Amino acid sequence: MMQDSAGRNFVRAAMRAPYLQRDEEHDLACRWKEKHDQQALHRITLAHMRLVxxxxxxxxxxxxxxxxxVQExxxxxxxxxxxxxxxxxxRFSTYATWWIRASMQDYILRNWSIVRGGTSSAQKALFFNLRRLRARLANGxxxxxxxxxxxxxxVALGVSEKDVAMMDSRLSGPDSSLNAPLADESGSAERQDFLVDDEPLPDEIVGETIDLQRRADWLRxxxxxxxxxxxxxxxxxxLTDEGATLEELGSVLGISKERVRQIEVRALEKLKAALVEQNPEFLARAA
Incomplete structure (x- = not known):
């Protein structure tokens, strides 16, 4: 209650503050800039709080x-x-308007959602103008x-339609905590319990990468x-994405496709024997 009363008193005081004439405003601005006169700064800011x-x-x-x-x-x-x-x-009011608006917009972007958004100038324009443009277009x-x-x-804001759709989705509803309970019989389930990631775990990815490198070294x-x-x-x-046929290789090597098949079988046996000889654990891993 005290805070509400203080806020109303502050607003009334700001609205009662006298307007500054151009010459007076210029004099106060010079005093503040050249002499850092705190009283001059106070009078300038108080006279423009109604703008805030x-x-x-x-x-x-x-x-x-x-x-x-208002604080921002x-x-x-x-x-x-x-x-x-x-x-x-x-005039100071013309110059200050930009800074006041920028400060408020930055505060809104930082606090409107726990998800950071509107980091580029185009996204900021979209965030602050989408509702207004949507309402205007809806009245057609x-x-x-x-x-x-x-x-x-x-087209109006110079952004992609994908960005417009994404921002519209964000503005359509409030944030939802992943720890928010769901209405079920147990009463213990949370939203995050139903967010399933089908990707392998980091340790599985690392292990698979190491195994692939080791097998590549064995084969080489x-x-x-x-x-x-x-x-x-x-x-x-x-060892190619589209393996050559027996007939194609036979034509290139000048032998029959049956002979190519025989050489391939023998080569695979030699590869297996070399792998087992150089790496006894190969059979266990292959199994």
């Missing part, structure tokens, strides 16, 4: 406390005051399908036991 409050009201639809938005906007206001250059003859003469809507929004060593013709037949028949 108005901006916070525009962003209240994102479901975050308006008081927090005040941070942006102070940043604008620190960077403002009075010699450029630009004919209702649009989702595909047509996504196309129109993507065993192939040295073959003569040139046997090696060529084995490579063409067994």
């Amino acid at each position: 409050i108005a901006m916070a009201a525009r962003f209240r639809t994102f479901g975050l406390p308006v008081s927090d938005l 906007g005040h941070v942006g206001l102070l940043e604008a005051a620190a960077r403002f250059e009075p010699e450029r003859e630009v 003469s004919e209702p649009l399908s989702n595909d047509a809507l996504y196309h129109e929004v993507s 060593t065993a192939l040295s036991a073959l003569n040139d013709r046997e090696l060529r037949i084995i490579e063409q028949r067994r």
Whole structure:
């Protein structure tokens, strides 16, 4: 209750703060920039807090406390005051608006969802404009399908339709905790219990990689036991994605396809013998 009362008093004080004339504003900005006059800074920021409050009201639809938005906007206001250059003859309110909006938008993006989003300028534009554009397009003469809507929004904001669909999905509902219980008889099941990953475990991937490398080394060593013709037949028949036929190899080597088959069988026997001789554990692993 005290916080609500303090917040209302703050808003009333901000709305009662007098507007600054152009010359007065310029003088205060110079005093702050050149002499770091804290009183001048206070008067500038107080006179523009109504701008912060108005901006916070525009962003209240994102479901975050308006008081927090006002605080973030005040941070942006102070940043604008620190960077403002009075010699450029630009009104402070015009310059500060960008910093106030940027500070609030950054706060919304950081706190609206536990999933970080809107990291690029295009995604930020999509996040803050999708609802407005969707509402405007929905008020047309004919209702649009989702595909047509996504196309129109993507053209308007210069983003892909896939990004529009993804952002629309994110904005359509709140975050759900993976530890949230599900309504069942046991009462102990959680959402994460039903997220099954069919991929192998990391230790299985590492083990398989090591085994594949070891087998490749075994095969490379065993192939040295073959003569040139046997090696060529084995490579063409067994070690390519599309193995050559017996007839194709027979035509290339100038022998019959039956002779190619016989050489292949003999070469496979030699390979097996070489593998067993060099690696006695091969038979156990092969089994």
